[in-house]
Amino acid sequence: MKKIFILAIIGSLVLNISFAQKEKLFKYPFVNQTEFGVLFGRVKNANYSYYYPSYSSYWPNPTPNGYSLQNVANLSIQTFNGFQVRKKTTVGLTTGFDMYSSSVLVPVALGLRHVIYEKNEQGAKLQAGIDAGYGATFGASKNSYEDVTGGILINPTIGFKFPTRNGSAWLVNFGYKYQYMEVSQNFDESDFYNIASVETKNLNRFQVRLGFQF
Amino acid sequence: MKKLLIILFAAFTSWSCVDDCTQTRTYRATVPFQVGIEQVRAGISTEGPQDLVKPGKIYAYDNYLIINEVKKGLHIIDNTNPSSPVKLSFLKIPGVIDMAVRNNILYADSYTDLVALDITNPKSIKEVGRVRNMFNYGLVDGISWYYDPYSKIVTDYEFKTVTQTVSTNCGQNGTVWPVFRGGVAFDSFQGNTNSSGNTSGGTGTGGSMARFTIHDDYLYAATQSDLLVFSIKTGQKPDSVNKINLGWGIETIFPYKDKLFIGSNTGMYIYDNINPASPQRLSIFQHARACDPVVVENDKAYVTLRQGWCGAAPNQLDVVDVRNLGSPFLIKSYQMENPHGLSVLNSKLTVCEGKYGLKSYDAKESTDLKLQQHIKNIHAFDVIQLNDKLLLMIGEDGLYQYDNSDPKNLKLLSKIEVKK
Numbered sequence: 001m002k003k004i005f006i007l008a009i010i011g012s013l014v015l016n017i018s019f020a021q022k023e024k025l026f027k028y029p030f031v032n033q034t035e036f037g038v039l040f041g042r043v044k045n046a047n048y049s050y051y052y053p054s055y056s057s058y059w060p061n062p063t064p065n066g067y068s069l070q071n072v073a074n075l076s077i078q079t080f081n082g083f084q085v086r087k088k089t090t091v092g093l094t095t096g097f098d099m100y101s102s103s104v105l106v107p108v109a110l111g112l113r114h115v116i117y118e119k120n121e122q123g124a125k126l127q128a129g130i131d132a133g134y135g136a137t138f139g140a141s142k143n144s145y146e147d148v149t150g151g152i153l154i155n156p157t158i159g160f161k162f163p164t165r166n167g168s169a170w171l172v173n174f175g176y177k178y179q180y181m182e183v184s185q186n187f188d189e190s191d192f193y194n195i196a197s198v199e200t201k202n203l204n205r206f207q208v209r210l211g212f213q214f
Numbered sequence: 215m216k217k218l219l220i221i222l223f224a225a226f227t228s229w230s231c232v233d234d235c236t237q238t239r240t241y242r243a244t245v246p247f248q249v250g251i252e253q254v255r256a257g258i259s260t261e262g263p264q265d266l267v268k269p270g271k272i273y274a275y276d277n278y279l280i281i282n283e284v285k286k287g288l289h290i291i292d293n294t295n296p297s298s299p300v301k302l303s304f305l306k307i308p309g310v311i312d313m314a315v316r317n318n319i320l321y322a323d324s325y326t327d328l329v330a331l332d333i334t335n336p337k338s339i340k341e342v343g344r345v346r347n348m349f350n351y352g353l354v355d356g357i358s359w360y361y362d363p364y365s366k367i368v369t370d371y372e373f374k375t376v377t378q379t380v381s382t383n384c385g386q387n388g389t390v391w392p393v394f395r396g397g398v399a400f401d402s403f404q405g406n407t408n409s410s411g412n413t414s415g416g417t418g419t420g421g422s423m424a425r426f427t428i429h430d431d432y433l434y435a436a437t438q439s440d441l442l443v444f445s446i447k448t449g450q451k452p453d454s455v456n457k458i459n460l461g462w463g464i465e466t467i468f469p470y471k472d473k474l475f476i477g478s479n480t481g482m483y484i485y486d487n488i489n490p491a492s493p494q495r496l497s498i499f500q501h502a503r504a505c506d507p508v509v510v511e512n513d514k515a516y517v518t519l520r521q522g523w524c525g526a527a528p529n530q531l532d533v534v535d536v537r538n539l540g541s542p543f544l545i546k547s548y549q550m551e552n553p554h555g556l557s558v559l560n561s562k563l564t565v566c567e568g569k570y571g572l573k574s575y576d577a578k579e580s581t582d583l584k585l586q587q588h589i590k591n592i593h594a595f596d597v598i599q600l601n602d603k604l605l606l607m608i609g610e611d612g613l614y615q616y617d618n619s620d621p622k623n624l625k626l627l628s629k630i631e632v633k634k
Contacts, residue, residue: 042232043383069232070383102385116219128219156221176231183385192242192356195375199237201384206231 028083031090033113035211037076039098039177041204042069075099076177076207080111080131088115094131094155100203102183103148109133109155116158124162127173131155135179144186151180157207173209178202235384244357244371249308251366254325257308260339263301264289265633270354272608274600275315275418278302278336281613281630284354285309285370288322290336296604296615297627302336309368311354312426314433315418319449321426321433323349325368326361328435328444330452342450349437419598429469432490436460436467436476443491455491470510473539477508482517484539499534499542511558513537514545514580518553518565529553531565533580545580555596557605562621564605566594572607574621586621 046067076099082092094111097104109131117126135150157175164170185197266289270282279291279299287306293299309325319342320331330343351360359370417428425436433444433452441464443456463479474485474493481500485493501519508517515534531548552568563577571590575583593609600606604627605618612632617625 040231043235044232044381045383046381048380064381072233072384195240195242197237197239197241199235199382199385202234203384204231204233 028085031080031082031084031092031113031213033080033171033211033213035078035080035171035173035209037078037173037207037209039074039076039100039205039207041072041074041206043072044068045070072101074101074205076209078107078209080113080129082111082113088118089113094133098135098177098179100179100181102181102201103137103150105135105150105153105179105181106138107131107133107135107153107155109153115161122163124160127159127161127171129157129159129173129175131157135181146186147184149182149184151182152178153180154178155207157209159209161213167214169213171209171211171213173207173211175207175209177205177207179205233384235382236379237382238377238379240375240377242373243376245374246369246371249325249368249370251326251361251368254308254368255327255344257306258324258329258331258341259306260337261287261304261306264304266612266630267633269608269613269632271312271420271424272596272598272606272613273313273315273418273420273424274598274606278315278333278418279606279613280313280315280320280418281608282310282313285311288313288320290333290339291630292336293615299613299615299628299630301630303339305331305339309352309359309370311352312424312435314420314424314426314428316428316433316446317417317449319446321428321444321446321452323352323426323435325352325359325370326350328433328452328454330446330450332450343452345444345452345454348435348442348454351438353438419600425464425467427467427469427474429474429487430490434467434469434474434493436464438462438464440464441467441474441476441485441493443493445491458493466507468508468510475508475510475515475536477517482508482515482534482542484536484542486539496539497542499536499544501532507555509556509558510536511561511577514577515542516556516558516563516577518550518556520550520553520568531556531583533583535580548583554594557597557599559599560602562599562618564597564599564607564618566597566607566609568595569593572597572624574618574624576621587624589624 044067047065078094078096080092080094082090084090090113092111094109096107098107110133111131113127113129115125116128132154135153137148137150155175155177157173159173162170181201183199187194268284270284273280277294279293281289287304289304290302291299292302307322307324310322313320313322318334320333322329326347326349328345328348329341332340332342357371359368361368420427427434431445431447433446435442439462441458441460444452445455446452465479466477468475472487474487476483481498483498484496486496487493508515513536515536517532520529529550529552531550531553533545534542535545536542551570554566554568556565561578563575565573567573571588571592572594573588574586576586577583593611594607595609597607599618603617603619605616607614613630615627617627
């Protein structure tokens with residue numbers, strides 16, 4: 001199993017679509033799933049009461065006074081490339097772009113797709129998937145005011161696969177995406193007062209993905 | 215299969231799609247504390263030698279070296295042998311920022327008061343005189359203090375590092391937390407000047423951060439806005455004789471011949487000091503708003519401008535011709551990195567560059583200063599050239615003494631460490 005896994009990773013890295021035509025080269029058939037998705041989430045806008053005494057620059061912690069929720073949506077594009085190691089199971093690598101409001105992250109994750117239920121081979125299938133890995137910041141636009149570091153991402157999904165006659169399939173997936181992110185502010189050297197500021201973000205998103213498999 | 219379903223089920227039921235973001239901020243805040251004036255006045259005492267913690271201005275008198283521990287007291291150091299200075303005692307003075315010495319009488323400020331202390335025996339220093347309520351506010355290291363004469367309370371501030379965590383809205387609507395940008399003007403070692411200026415006999419040499427200077431029988435003390443003149447004819451009983459309004463942002467005072475050069479953060483004021491009791495203003499040399507110590511030698515004034523809380527001017531060294539005191543003019547500007555205190559003696563110019571180290575120049579030709587040596591990897595705030603051989607330099611790490619006989623090759627004689 002381990003060997004297959006390693007092979008799958010290396011294979012999907014090396015392989016591109018032109019390679020995929022020569023199916024005999026590898027033992028297992030190549031699978032590509034490319035999907036467009038939207039990440040729906042909510043953020044808390046806390047209603048803080050600040051008390052800043054005028055005679056001091058010491059700011060006590062603000063008092064939380066309830067919060068309002070705000071809906072946010074982010075675009076996500078991803079491609080899963082892997083090998084069908086069993087009839088119903090595919091393993092591979094997932095990458096793409098997650099366009100969060102603070103930064104664009106590039107997920108690099110191991111992915112697993114498994115058909116849970118099918119009435120017959122030609123019919124629609126119920127597919128479960130999970131991607132786990134790291135959301136990296138390379139390629140993200142940088143600014144001098146803050147540094148963004150990505151973090152762990154977990155993305156379980158469940159959805160449908162509608163096979164077409166030529167062996168491809170349409171995909172509709174619903175899932176959950178957890179992404180960790182850290183934003184640290186950079187202060188100017190002459191800034192005597194501000195020493196450090198780090199914002200840790202645990203992003204929990206509901207995901208809807210539409211895509212295509214061949 | 216079943217396991218996978220269970221995991222998925224667990225994930226789907228436990229999820230919530232609300233983001234959870236927190237911001238942890240560490241910042242420096244000024245926190246007020248109050249001291250009753252009686253407590254301040256009773257606070258002077260001599261104690262055993264102590265470590266340097268936060269050194270401020272330096273002052274050299276005879277074989278003694280006096281280092282200010284900002285607002286805490288003064289370190290008295292026997293510097294007979296500059297290669298191995300000996301700490302003699304620690305003189306505790308609440309609120310001390312500046313000091314000057316003449317004829318074994320040390321003049322220092324203690325919040326509101328000017329105190330005169332007899333330092334004949336540095337191990338047991340006695341208070342001999344006090345002029346009350348001369349200063350009502352002050353500013354050092356970016357922290358100001360003030361005195362309320364009705365409640366008789368001095369309110370001072372100290373820096374405190376605060377760490378706080380709040381939950382945020384994940385950067386959806388800009389930052390929730392306003393970023394604090396100042397509030398109290400800050401510049402470490404505000405005011406730098408007075409190297410070996412023209413001082414009369416029996417008087418010490420001020421560190422280049424001095425706001426206190428002695429000329430003839432008069433002690434000049436610059437506050438933020440005024441120049442206070444004290445008569446010290448009878449050493450033990452200093453007497454306030456005059457108060458001259460200077461404007462705002464006064465940083466340093468440098469006596470040269472019978473003139474006073476006063477550095478403010480918008481320019482350099484020249485005062486005629488022929489009548490020492492009431493100096494008259496001759497002229498102003500204005501420059502961009504910056505922190506600017508000034509020193510003078512051979513009718514040439516050297517002014518360093520640096521970026522900081524006093525302003526945002528470019529970092530540079532201006533050489534100003536002051537032969538005609540009524541109309542000083544700029545000879546040349548030199549690019550610097552972050553110049554702080556400076557000192558000039560016999561055309562040997564030494565400039566502190568903050569964290570960029572110490573630079574030594576040949577200043578014979580004012581249109582063409584030649585860099586002789588650049589000592590890096592040390593922090594330099596302020597410098598005095600005591601004589602042709604000895605150079606004192608203070609920075610965040612401690613007090614350094616150099617042999618200055620060859621400006622191309624300064625030799626480190628000793629270092630008094632700051633306790634971290």
